[in-house]
Amino acid sequence: MKFKHNTLFINLILIGVLALLNNSFGQTEQFYENWRWTHFTTKTGLPSDIVEDVLEADDGTVWVSTAKGIAWYDGFRWNPIIVDSLYPDERVKKIVKKNNENIFVIQNGKLFVGNKNGFNKVDFPNILKSGTIVNVGVIDSLSFMCSFNFLDSSANIIINPSGILYVCMPAPGKLIKSKNNIWNVAAENMGLYRLNKFEWNKVNISNNTNDNSIAVRDIVENSDGEIVIAIDAPKQHIGIWEYLGKGFSLSSSERSQPIRALDISNDGTVIVVFECGEIHIRKKRVWKKLDPVPSRMTNIVSIKYRKNNDIWFATEEGLFLFSRRDVKWKQNNVKFSDFRNIVMEIFKSNNGDIWIGNIDGIEVRQKNGNTFYIREIGGVKLGLVTGINQDENGNIWISSGAEFKGVFEWNGSKWTHHLFKNKLINYHKIRKDKIGRLWFLGLGLKSDDPAGYILQDRKIVQIDSLYKISTNRLYSFSQSINGTIWLGTVNGLVRITNNKIKMWIGKELLGDNTKVYTLTTNNSNMLLFSTFSGLLGTIDGKDSINWIWKSEEIFEYNQKVWDLVCDESGLLWAATTKGLYCYNNSTWTNYSDESGVYLRELRVVLPTEDKIYVGGHGIGVRVMDRRNIRTPLKVFLSKTIVESNIAHCSWTPLSYWGVTPTEQIKTRYRLDNQAWTNWSTQHYVILDNLPSGDHSLIVEAIDAYGFIGESKAETTFYIEPPVLYRPMYAIPFLTLASLVGITTYRIFQNKKEYRKSLNDQRLRIASDLHDEVGSNLGSITLLSQRLVRNSSEDNTNKERLSLIADSAMQTADYIRDFVWCLNPRYDRFVNLETRLREIAGRMLMEMPYEFQVHDELNKDEGIAETRRNILLMFKEILHNIIKHSNAKSVAISLVRKPSVFLLSVRDDGIGFDLQKSVEGNGLQSLKRRAEILKAELFIEAKNGIGTEVVMIFKNDVIT
Numbered sequence: 001m002k003f004k005h006n007t008l009f010i011n012l013i014l015i016g017v018l019a020l021l022n023n024s025f026g027q028t029e030q031f032y033e034n035w036r037w038t039h040f041t042t043k044t045g046l047p048s049d050i051v052e053d054v055l056e057a058d059d060g061t062v063w064v065s066t067a068k069g070i071a072w073y074d075g076f077r078w079n080p081i082i083v084d085s086l087y088p089d090e091r092v093k094k095i096v097k098k099n100n101e102n103i104f105v106i107q108n109g110k111l112f113v114g115n116k117n118g119f120n121k122v123d124f125p126n127i128l129k130s131g132t133i134v135n136v137g138v139i140d141s142l143s144f145m146c147s148f149n150f151l152d153s154s155a156n157i158i159i160n161p162s163g164i165l166y167v168c169m170p171a172p173g174k175l176i177k178s179k180n181n182i183w184n185v186a187a188e189n190m191g192l193y194r195l196n197k198f199e200w201n202k203v204n205i206s207n208n209t210n211d212n213s214i215a216v217r218d219i220v221e222n223s224d225g226e227i228v229i230a231i232d233a234p235k236q237h238i239g240i241w242e243y244l245g246k247g248f249s250l251s252s253s254e255r256s257q258p259i260r261a262l263d264i265s266n267d268g269t270v271i272v273v274f275e276c277g278e279i280h281i282r283k284k285r286v287w288k289k290l291d292p293v294p295s296r297m298t299n300i301v302s303i304k305y306r307k308n309n310d311i312w313f314a315t316e317e318g319l320f321l322f323s324r325r326d327v328k329w330k331q332n333n334v335k336f337s338d339f340r341n342i343v344m345e346i347f348k349s350n351n352g353d354i355w356i357g358n359i360d361g362i363e364v365r366q367k368n369g370n371t372f373y374i375r376e377i378g379g380v381k382l383g384l385v386t387g388i389n390q391d392e393n394g395n396i397w398i399s400s401g402a403e404f405k406g407v408f409e410w411n412g413s414k415w416t417h418h419l420f421k422n423k424l425i426n427y428h429k430i431r432k433d434k435i436g437r438l439w440f441l442g443l444g445l446k447s448d449d450p451a452g453y454i455l456q457d458r459k460i461v462q463i464d465s466l467y468k469i470s471t472n473r474l475y476s477f478s479q480s481i482n483g484t485i486w487l488g489t490v491n492g493l494v495r496i497t498n499n500k501i502k503m504w505i506g507k508e509l510l511g512d513n514t515k516v517y518t519l520t521t522n523n524s525n526m527l528l529f530s531t532f533s534g535l536l537g538t539i540d541g542k543d544s545i546n547w548i549w550k551s552e553e554i555f556e557y558n559q560k561v562w563d564l565v566c567d568e569s570g571l572l573w574a575a576t577t578k579g580l581y582c583y584n585n586s587t588w589t590n591y592s593d594e595s596g597v598y599l600r601e602l603r604v605v606l607p608t609e610d611k612i613y614v615g616g617h618g619i620g621v622r623v624m625d626r627r628n629i630r631t632p633l634k635v636f637l638s639k640t641i642v643e644s645n646i647a648h649c650s651w652t653p654l655s656y657w658g659v660t661p662t663e664q665i666k667t668r669y670r671l672d673n674q675a676w677t678n679w680s681t682q683h684y685v686i687l688d689n690l691p692s693g694d695h696s697l698i699v700e701a702i703d704a705y706g707f708i709g710e711s712k713a714e715t716t717f718y719i720e721p722p723v724l725y726r727p728m729y730a731i732p733f734l735t736l737a738s739l740v741g742i743t744t745y746r747i748f749q750n751k752k753e754y755r756k757s758l759n760d761q762r763l764r765i766a767s768d769l770h771d772e773v774g775s776n777l778g779s780i781t782l783l784s785q786r787l788v789r790n791s792s793e794d795n796t797n798k799e800r801l802s803l804i805a806d807s808a809m810q811t812a813d814y815i816r817d818f819v820w821c822l823n824p825r826y827d828r829f830v831n832l833e834t835r836l837r838e839i840a841g842r843m844l845m846e847m848p849y850e851f852q853v854h855d856e857l858n859k860d861e862g863i864a865e866t867r868r869n870i871l872l873m874f875k876e877i878l879h880n881i882i883k884h885s886n887a888k889s890v891a892i893s894l895v896r897k898p899s900v901f902l903l904s905v906r907d908d909g910i911g912f913d914l915q916k917s918v919e920g921n922g923l924q925s926l927k928r929r930a931e932i933l934k935a936e937l938f939i940e941a942k943n944g945i946g947t948e949v950v951m952i953f954k955n956d957v958i959t
Contacts, residue, residue, distance in 0.1 A: 028281055031294050031322065038658030039296070041318040045078030047071055051314040053094070054304050059101040061116060062312075064319055065092050070105065072116045076634045076654040083107050083119045093134075096177060099141045106133055111146060125164065128157065135175035137182040137195075145182060145195070147175045156184065158198055165198055178221035185216045192216060205229070205241055205248050220264045228270050230259035240272060253287045254280055263303040263311075271311070273300045296320045321658065328629065329599065329614075329622040340373075343615025345429075346606040347388035349396060354613065356621055357385030362398060363621075377415045380404050389430035391438050391455065401428035401443055420453050420460055427452065431477040433485070439463070444472030451489070467496050476529075480521035486529070488516030493529055495539075508545060511535050522566040530561035536574070562616075567607040571706070575602035580614055584706025587666065587679050591624070591705070632656040633665065633701040635713035640697070645719055650684035653701040653711070660704055669699045692721035832867055833894060836874055836903075840892055843878045849890040856897045869929045870903070870953070877905045877949050880922050885909025885947065899954065906948040911941045 030036055041049050048068035056062050062073040070092050071078040082088045083105050096104040101115040104122075109132035111122040131148035138144045143160035145167070154172040158165040170186035170193055177183075182195040183203075191212040193200040205211050215233040227243035239255030240262075241248045254272060262272040270282035279290040279297055290297070299316040306312065313320040332340070345357035352367035361375040361382040376382060383403030390396055396410040406419035407427055420440075427440045435456075442452035442463075449472040451464045464471070469487065476488030485496040492505035493516045506514065511533020519529035528548070530536045536549035549561075563575040572583040579599045580591040591599065591612075602616040612624045633655050641648040653665040666679040671687060672695055679702055687697075694716060701711040837851055881887055887909030895902040923939070926949070930937040933953060941947040 028283075028288065028290060030324070031290065031297065036323045036325070037296050038321040038323070039318055039661070040078065040321070040658065043652065043662065044654060044658070045071060045080065046319065047078075047080045049318045050316050051301060051319045053302050054312040054314050054319065055095055055097050055103065056304075056306065057097055057101050057103055057115070058099060061101060063095055063103055064314070065095045067091065070095060075632075075656050077636060077652075079116065081116065081118070083112050083114070084110065084121070094136065096136050096138060098138055098144070104136045104138070104144070106136060109133055111136060124159075128164070131155075137175055137177035139182065139195070139198075145175070147172045154187070167195075167198065167200060170200060174216065176216065176219045178219045178227065179223060180221055180225065181219075183216070183219050185214070189213045205231070205237070206250070211237075217259050218262060220262055220270075222264045222266050222268065224266070224268070226264060226268050228262065228264050230262050230272070232258050240270075251287065254282075261300055261303045263305050265305040265309050266307070267309065269309075271303055273297075273303065296322075329624050331622050332620040338620075341620040342384075342617050343619075343621055344384060344386045344603050345388050346604050346613045346615050346621065347390070348606060348608055349390055350394055355388045355396065355398075356615065357388050357398065358615075358620075359384045361385060362388075377408050378417060380417070386428055387430040387441075389432055389438055391432075392436045397430050397438060397440075397455075399427035399430050399440065401426050407440060421462070422450060425449060425452075428475055429477070433477075433479045434481075434483065439474075439477045441474035441477060442472070443474075447472055467499070467501070469494055469496075469501060475515060475517045476519045478519050478521045478527070480525040480527070481523065482525050484521075484525065486519055486521065486527050488519050488529060490515050492516060493519075493539075495527075502543065504539075504545060509533075509535070510547070518561060518564045520564040520566045520572070522572065523568075523570050528564055528566070528572060530564060530574075532560070534560045536561055562603045563605050565605055565607060568609070571607070573605045573607050573612070575605040575614060575616070577601055580605060580612075582706060585702060585708060587702055587706045589705050629705050630707050630709070631659045631703045631705075633660075633703055633709060633711040635667065635699050635701050635711055637697075637699060637713045637715045640715055640717040642717055642719065645688065645690045645692070647687040647690060647695070647697075647717055647719070648684070649687065649697055649715070651699050651713065652683060653699075655703070664704070665701050667699055667701045669697055671695065671697055690719045692719045694718055832870065835867075835871065836892075836894070839871065839875060840878065840890075843875070843882060844890055847882075847887065847890060849892060851892045851894075853894045854896070855894075869933055870951075873926055873929050873951060874903065874905070876922055876925055881905070881907050881909065881947075884912070887946070901953045903951045903953075904948065906946065908946045911943045911945050911947050913943060914939065914941055 040046055046064065046066055047070070048066040050067035051064055052067065053065040054062065064071055064073075064078065068089075068091075069080055070083065071080040073079075083092065084090060084107050087108050090108045092105055092107050094104075094106040096106075098104050098113060102113055103115065105112045105114070105119060111124075111133045112119040113122055114120055128148060131150045133146050134149055135147040136144060139158065139160075143158060145156055145158050148155050148157060156167045156172045156175070158167060170184065170190040171188050172184065173187035173190070174185040175182065176185065184193040184195070184200060186193055186200075189212045192203045192205060192214060194203050195201075205214060213234055214231055214237055217230040217232050219227065219229045221227045225243075227248075229241040229243075229248065231237045231239065231241060237250070238258060240251040240259070242251055257278075258275045260273045260275050262270065264270045268282075268284070272280045272282075274280070277293065277298065279293055280287050281290055282288075296315075297313060297320075300313055301316060302314040304312040304314075309324045311322040313322065339360035340356075340358045340363060342359040343356055344359075345355075347355045347357075349355060354365040356363040356365070361373060362385055363371065363373050365371050374382065381403075382398075382400065384400055385398055385403075386401040387399035387407075388396065394412070397407050398410075399407045403426075405424060405426060406417060407430070409416045409418060422442075422444075424445065426443045428443050429441045431439045431441065433439060438455040440453045440455070442450055444450060450462045451469060451471050451474045452462075454461045454463055454466065463469070463474070467485070469489070471487075471489040471491050471494070473490035474487055475490070476486075478486045480486070483497075487494040487496070492503055492509055492514055495502040509516075509531055511531050513532035515532045516529050517532055519527060521527050526538060528536065528538050534549075535547060537545045537547045540546050559576045559578040561574050561576045563573075565573045567573065574581040574583070577600065578590075580602055582589045582591060599614065599619070599622065600616070601618055602614050604615045606613040607626070610625065610627055612626050613621060615621045633653055636652045636654065638650045638652070649669075651667065653662060653667050655662075655665060662683075663681060666681055667683060668677045668679050669685060670676045687695075695718070696714060696716045698712055698714045700708055700713075702708050833853055840849060840851055878890075881890060885907050887907035889908055891904075891906045893902070893904040893906075895904075926937060926939075930951065935954070936952040938950040938952075939947070940950075
């Protein structure tokens with residue numbers, strides 16, 4: 001029995017430890033929340049994306065050291081600053097906090113001190129000027145230590161108002177400044193030392209005599225004096241050493257791995273980045289591996305905690321800031337399965353109490369911080385509460401669209417149940433009009449059931465008897481400033497003006513389900529309403545419906561709008577199944593995008609002067625302090641590039657401390673006095689066809705919640721007038737233009753005459769070749785063939801005559817092609833097509849073939865310069881098919897497009913091995929001619945499958 005008690009006790013302890021560990025490492029999950037990260041790069045002003053170090057001066061100014069210099073942050077963008085004007089491109093070795101707004105900078109072996117207004121070189125006595133400064137550490141507000149390297153020695157020297165003090169022992173090595181101490185990893189294997197009143201004191205990390213040879217990567221310390229040391233060598237010392245009040249000890253888990261960067265927060269949290277890329281976090285003395293490593297926490301160079309426990313990560317891909325700030329939406333602390341997580345109504349009473357209608361009754365959050373729950377009244381279980389309001393006497397009324405019948409009234413001391421005249425009706429919502437009357441919106445079951453009741457001066461009036469509307473179910477009510485009453489009914493939309501009724505029903509409401517579930521009016525008497533089909537619309541001055549959202553156009557997905565409210569400032573709020581939306585300055589903003597919590601399936605929204613309340617299915621009630629939601633923005637315009645009458649303008653919108661990524665910030669611009677453009681995330685514009693003269697461009701940004709603020713930026717630029725309108729250029733230009741015109745005309749005429757003469761010559765030569773040479777070759781061919789047939793010569797002479805006939809025929813064929821190419825009458829694509837068909841018909845007369853033409857051009861352009869080579873290549877391909885392929889059929893294809901002309905010949909023969917046949921005369925001839933024509937040649941051949949030859953000619957070559 002005792003054993004069982006001990007076991008129970010141990011289990012309880014283990015459970016407690018596990019709970020403590022879960023709480024300790026709960027914040028590590030925040031590293032995976034995208035909205036907490038801000039990324040700074042050269043686009044936000046950094047001199048380089050390779051960031052080496054970051055520090056915050058005493059006045060809060062943040063400085064970074066990069067591969068291309070240092071910069072300071074003004075809350076919007078980084079401002080590069082030159083330290084040494086003699087060596088502006090020299091890499092900064094170190095930046096160290098001094099005092100107030102000042103920092104030390106080591107560059108080119110010299111020490112500089114300054115702030116965002118500029119830097120000055122620190123002058124030392126002549127005896128030190130020959131030395132090179134390699135490190136600096138601040139002792140107090142008046143004293144600091146520098147490490148000097150001289151030609152044959154080194155020294156640590158303290159500089160204070162009374163002069164300089166040499167600290168001779170030990171030999172200067174690596175100087176490290178932690179929160180409250182200056183450390184010296186002494187040279188010549190002298191060990192680790194800590195500065196104490198201008199003297200070095202030896203620090204024994206362990207009892208091992210090898211402490212003298214330790215290699216310290218870094219030492220970090222917080223304001224409570226907690227110290228963590230990262231040691232790289234010797235082997236038995238590698239890892240994290242922690243100071244626990246009674247000396248240093250090597251961590252039992254964080255050992256045997258070299259460390260790249262680390263830091264410690266004021267609450268003792270330690271982050272360590274190992275050389276292998278792993279990241280470990282110590283929380284309440286317990287180490288945990290961060291797995292997986294977020295993408296923003298790779299290629300880390302250094303880590304620095306801020307005073308508020310935010311973290312800077314200097315990386316090779318820019319500077320990242322991780323924020324510990326609270327989520328924008330605070331949520332109720334109830335279990336997931338609690339019925340209070342299903343909320344359908346939120347109401348703020350006159351005394352500031354918040355009444356919440358959920359599926360289990362009512363939750364009342366009093367102004368004094370107390371909370372109480374009402375689940376039943378007089379033995380009646382409330383269940384789902386959908387309507388809450390307050391009358392002129394301060395009494396609270398509640399209703400349910402699905403559970404209890406009638407309504408309950410709370411007068412401050414007791415509840416009263418009212419069933420009105422119909423005891424079987426549920427009331428969906430309770431709304432108040434401009435004269436203080438309460439409207440109980442009924443959900444009648446029968447067609448003759450009343451639509452609801454109005455309470456005025458403790459008297460009940462039936463709605464459909466006072467206003468002649470034909471409906472038995474009301475979902476929504478609103479009254480505009482001018483007194484117009486709007487009702488959302490099961491049948492559609494109703495407007496009541498001076499007892500005149502106008503309805504929008506059926507097809508006018510587009511969707512399959514045209515019940516108007518929610519509506520509201522703004523300060524301009526404009527109505528906004530939504531149907532059960534997910535549509536959101538308004539009514540214009542001509543009583544036509546303008547759809548703001550259509551089901552197929554709402555940010556690329558469909559959603560249902562459950563609640564619409566227009567607050568006193570004129571902002572429209574929409575609670576939907578996809579989150580909370582706000583309409584401001586013609587911009588729709590989804591408040592769920594950067595909230596840090598899941599906001600979906602909303603059913604109700606309540607905007608008050610200082611807060612926004614939302615409720616829904618599965619999320620309970622979420623609250624956001626609207627006083628802190630605005631993010632200051634600034635727009636930085638780049639220099640306008642002007643080319644002729646075209647201006648290239650670009651700009652970079654930045655939010656305060658990078659809360660909103662630049663790519664998500666919407667901007668608009670206005671040129672001169674023209675209208676503003678629409679809001680867009682495109683941050684550049686090319687303005688063309690601009691008139692000459694001065695122009696101005698104004699750009700303004702809008703934050704994530706539709707507020708513009710003072711975020712405008714303006715630039716001016718000048719468009720030069722055309723040359724003709726500039727007096728100093730007019731006369732020379734006109735003279736030159738005249739000369740150019742005359743010269744151009746003469747060149748055109750000469751070219752035209754030359755072309756005509758050339759075509760005449762081509763035509764004459766073609767005609768002579770055809771008439772004389774062609775005729776003679778034809779005669780030789782006929783005579784040779786006749787002699788072969790009729791001669792009694794021996795076989796040898798007959799063979800010779802046959803050779804003469806064949807040679808004459810081949811020469812005649814060549815002359816025929818040459819004459820065709822030379823004749824200008826055939827300089828068109830249609831003639832080339834015809835010629836290729838003739839050649840195919842003649843050479844493939846004993847083989848089936850297919851000849852297809854696909855021409856995408858509407859005009860017949862010339863191809864005079866390349867026809868001959870195309871014909872020769874085509875004949876070479878057909879010759880190879882006939883002689884070598886053993887093909888049964890051939891497919892020929894001509895394709896002409898605006899940019900290319902393609903000729904393809906494919907056979908189903910035996911194919912060949914390209915590697916073995918690469919030296920063949922036929923292939924070499926094709927390749928040589930393709931190179932001459934600057935054409936692309938593709939040959940695909942496989943043994944036993946066939947061959948395809950594709951030639952692609954560019955139109956600018958063949959025309």
